[in-house]
Amino acid sequence: MRQVWVVLRREYIERVKTKGFIIATIAMPVLMIGLIGLSAFLSIQAERSERDLALVDLTGQLGETVAAGLEAVGYDVELVDSDVGLQEMDRRVTEDEIEAYVVLDDLTIQEGTFAYRGNEAPGRVRAALFENVVVETVLELRLSFAGNTAGLRELLAGGRLSFESLGEEQSEMERVSGIATGFAGAFLLYFTMLFYGAYVLRSVLDEKRNRVVEVVVSSISPWRLMLGKILGVGSMGLTQVGIWVGCAALIGLLGIPMIAANWPAVDVGELSQLMPGAGSLGLLLVFFLLGYFLYSSLFAAVGAMCSTEEEAQQAQFPVMMLLIIPFILQMTSIEGSGLPWMDWAALFPFFSPIMMYPRAVVGAVPWWMVATSMVLMAAALIGTAWVAGRIYRVGILMQGKRPTLRELVRWIKQA
Amino acid sequence: MTEHAVQLSGVTKRFGEHTAVADFDLQIPRGTILGLLGPNGSGKTTTIRMIMAILLPDRGTVELLGGSPDFARRNRVGYLPEERGVYEKMKVLEQLVFLGELRGMTRQIVRRRAMEWLERLGLEEWANKKVQQLSKGMQQKVQFIGTVLHDPDLLILDEPFSGLDPINQDVLESIVREQQDKGTTILFSTHLMDQAERLCERVCLISRSRKVLDGNLKELKRRERTGTIAIEFEGDDTWLARLGITNPQRVDDAYHIEAGRGVEPDRLLAVAVAERVMLRRFELLEPSLHEIFVRHAGQPDPEPALGVAGGVQ
Ligand SMILES: Nc1ncnc2c1ncn2[C@@H]1O[C@H](COP(=O)(O)OP(=O)(O)OP(=O)(O)O)[C@@H](O)[C@H]1O
Ligand SMILES: [Mg+2]
Numbered sequence: 001m002r003q004v005w006v007v008l009r010r011e012y013i014e015r016v017k018t019k020g021f022i023i024a025t026i027a028m029p030v031l032m033i034g035l036i037g038l039s040a041f042l043s044i045q046a047e048r049s050e051r052d053l054a055l056v057d058l059t060g061q062l063g064e065t066v067a068a069g070l071e072a073v074g075y076d077v078e079l080v081d082s083d084v085g086l087q088e089m090d091r092r093v094t095e096d097e098i099e100a101y102v103v104l105d106d107l108t109i110q111e112g113t114f115a116y117r118g119n120e121a122p123g124r125v126r127a128a129l130f131e132n133v134v135v136e137t138v139l140e141l142r143l144s145f146a147g148n149t150a151g152l153r154e155l156l157a158g159g160r161l162s163f164e165s166l167g168e169e170q171s172e173m174e175r176v177s178g179i180a181t182g183f184a185g186a187f188l189l190y191f192t193m194l195f196y197g198a199y200v201l202r203s204v205l206d207e208k209r210n211r212v213v214e215v216v217v218s219s220i221s222p223w224r225l226m227l228g229k230i231l232g233v234g235s236m237g238l239t240q241v242g243i244w245v246g247c248a249a250l251i252g253l254l255g256i257p258m259i260a261a262n263w264p265a266v267d268v269g270e271l272s273q274l275m276p277g278a279g280s281l282g283l284l285l286v287f288f289l290l291g292y293f294l295y296s297s298l299f300a301a302v303g304a305m306c307s308t309e310e311e312a313q314q315a316q317f318p319v320m321m322l323l324i325i326p327f328i329l330q331m332t333s334i335e336g337s338g339l340p341w342m343d344w345a346a347l348f349p350f351f352s353p354i355m356m357y358p359r360a361v362v363g364a365v366p367w368w369m370v371a372t373s374m375v376l377m378a379a380a381l382i383g384t385a386w387v388a389g390r391i392y393r394v395g396i397l398m399q400g401k402r403p404t405l406r407e408l409v410r411w412i413k414q415a
Numbered sequence: 416m417t418e419h420a421v422q423l424s425g426v427t428k429r430f431g432e433h434t435a436v437a438d439f440d441l442q443i444p445r446g447t448i449l450g451l452l453g454p455n456g457s458g459k460t461t462t463i464r465m466i467m468a469i470l471l472p473d474r475g476t477v478e479l480l481g482g483s484p485d486f487a488r489r490n491r492v493g494y495l496p497e498e499r500g501v502y503e504k505m506k507v508l509e510q511l512v513f514l515g516e517l518r519g520m521t522r523q524i525v526r527r528r529a530m531e532w533l534e535r536l537g538l539e540e541w542a543n544k545k546v547q548q549l550s551k552g553m554q555q556k557v558q559f560i561g562t563v564l565h566d567p568d569l570l571i572l573d574e575p576f577s578g579l580d581p582i583n584q585d586v587l588e589s590i591v592r593e594q595q596d597k598g599t600t601i602l603f604s605t606h607l608m609d610q611a612e613r614l615c616e617r618v619c620l621i622s623r624s625r626k627v628l629d630g631n632l633k634e635l636k637r638r639e640r641t642g643t644i645a646i647e648f649e650g651d652d653t654w655l656a657r658l659g660i661t662n663p664q665r666v667d668d669a670y671h672i673e674a675g676r677g678v679e680p681d682r683l684l685a686v687a688v689a690e691r692v693m694l695r696r697f698e699l700l701e702p703s704l705h706e707i708f709v710r711h712a713g714q715p716d717p718e719p720a721l722g723v724a725g726g727v728q
Contacts, residue, residue, distance in 0.1 A: 211500030
């Protein structure tokens with residue numbers, strides 16, 4: 001066991017020391033947050049900079065409501081008297097007194113069209129907001145002729161299904177949170193298994209290529225070497241994901257009060273419900289560990305079979321497929337569930353991390369299925385590790401061309 | 416403890432159609448230095464890899480330090496593979512510490528020993544540099560340190576001298592000698608006959624996958640004598656002519672008289688004394704290892720291993 005520890009520590013330290021790790025772990029999240037913040041800041045700035053806008057209402061029925069509506073979404077609009085005349089308004093625009101103005105006329109009441117006159121076309125956000133406000137106002141006006149405005153509005157909005165749970169109480173927010181957590185978790189599981197698996201493959205291949213392995217396996221059994229390697233890369237992965245999750249939690253903890261302070265309209269209670277709970281994080285850890293060991297032993301076996309980078313690129317394809325297929329299936333059922341047969345596909349151990357985790361978090365499958373998938377994964381892990389260990393043991397000392405399938409079987413059977 | 420550090424019997428290894436090592440027997444008594452010689456592709460590396468259990472023989476048995484080559488036994492071997500391998504991204508000292516710890520040494524002890532060795536091989540300033548910053552020869556020295564770090568009972572070195580400059584070759588040679596003085600058994604393969612001649616107590620010559628010669632170097636040389644006599648003397652060589660030796664071969668000041676001229680050494684000596692020749696040298700010539708190598712390895716179809724195992728005359 002001491003030997004496993006020695007290998008593990010080497011693998012861990014050598015990896016954590018690299019620039020790549022530091023960049024990926026610390027710089028990336030910081031950069032991402034920075035970028036998101038910056039772009040949000042810039043777009044707000046851009047929208048706020050020139051805001052001298054005017055509104056001409058030729059109908060005499062919409063002006064005030066529209067102006068108030070625009071004000072509510074942040075636009076200071078001067079409601080101009082309709083006597084001023086459009087020529088005068090055009091002059092104001094060309095002489096840069098105002099940026100643009102909006103004209104509401106009869107057509108607006110009939111079909112919701114209206115003119116936005118300026119030198120530059122409005123940005124997408126602005127156009128959408130304006131349209132929204134105008135249409136709302138017009139609808140309101142026209143519905144008021146028909147009576148029972150509220151009911152008609154609901155109907156126009158397309159009706160609404162309301163879920164009435166017969167099981168445990170699950171609020172809408174909890175459901176959304178589950179979907180988000182499941183989605184993010186599936187994503188995280190996919191990428192970590194892919195990347196950390198590739199690290200294991202690379203590590204095995206390098207050791208084999210530069211022949212250090214010949215010296216190393218004269219002291220330590222290949223099985224322990226493989227175990228140490230997988231544990232080492234896994235610890236590195238846990239460190240990395242731990243830092244990320246920690247960062248995210250910190251942002252959540254600091255960010256929610258900040259939002260509460262700056263945007264009183266946002267319901268903070270609801271927002272905090274969106275944060276994943278400890279239960280789903282614990283479940284993520286279990287699925288990560290099982291999935292990572294499952295896949296990294298496969299990747300280790302692939303690394304041991306190959307002698308060159310190119311060979312490895314090809315040989316890892318089937319393993320990648322095992323990862324990509326559930327990922328694609330999962331993407332088609334973001335809401336956590338999907339077609340019924342997918343729930344059963346999620347029981348397949350190699351698919352379970354990506355497909356069962358989101359289902360478990362959303363509560364789309366009964367708990368016994370989640371438990372079964374874990375048991376199946378553990379069983380698959382034992383089998384896979386056994387086979388991979390045998391391939392690894394023979395493979396790392398073989399030079400030359402990649403083994404055929406029949407040779408592989410012989411390696412596995414070899415005492 | 417058995418008396419043999421390595422014992423191979425009837426070992427055969429095939430790669431597809433090609434037989435790399437055929438029916439190979441070898442015993443290395445503890446405490447000796449054995450040189451494994453042979454042309455390129457004759458099966459030296461394959462043999463060594465089988466001793467280290469990196470390859471498994473198709474037939475025959477391998478015994479290492481008195482038993483099957485398990486991890487406990489292989490851990491008492493220092494092995495320098497033919498293809499040099501190092502963790503290029505690691506620092507020199509860390510790499511050595513890793514190897515030492517793998518073999519069960521504590522961190523402090525490996526550290527101290529590794530530093531001592533690095534100093535000895537003139538690498539102390541490189542201890543905290545990455546291995547990839549070192550030249551190839553320097554990397555090889557680091558790797559060599561890795562093989563002796565844990566005071567092994569047996570050193571197996573596959574072409575340890577290749578790629579080293581003459582000074583480092585001498586350093587390595589003296590280290591090998593020193594290890595032997597401590598009782599370590601040493602098996603090394605080489606293409607440098609001078610080195611082998613100087614270092615080896617025993618040699619084993621492989622050619623075309625088969626053992627051709629094996630035995631104590633001195634005895635081997637004696638056995639490989641061709642009967643040529645080298646003599647040097649003052650004065651003219653007319654007395655040789657009277658013995659019926661015409662046109663003797665001259666090598667520097669010496670006359671080389673091959674066997675088969677019908678002159679026995681004792682008769683030649685008796686005549687020389689009787690003729691009052693001023694002899695300066697009279698020697699039954701022994702072939703150099705180089706000559707032995709060429710003679711046996713160069714044969715188009717070498718006979719299967721001559722029965723000289725153990726160095727019997
Ligand atoms: N992994 C392998 N696969 C196929 N053939 C091999 C393999 N390893 C060695 N051989 C063959 O076995 C023979 C013996 O090779 P080996 O490496 O033992 O020679 P060697 O005596 O060490 O030669 P050199 O002096 O060049 O190092 C060669 O003909 C080689 O082609
Ligand atoms: Mg060789």
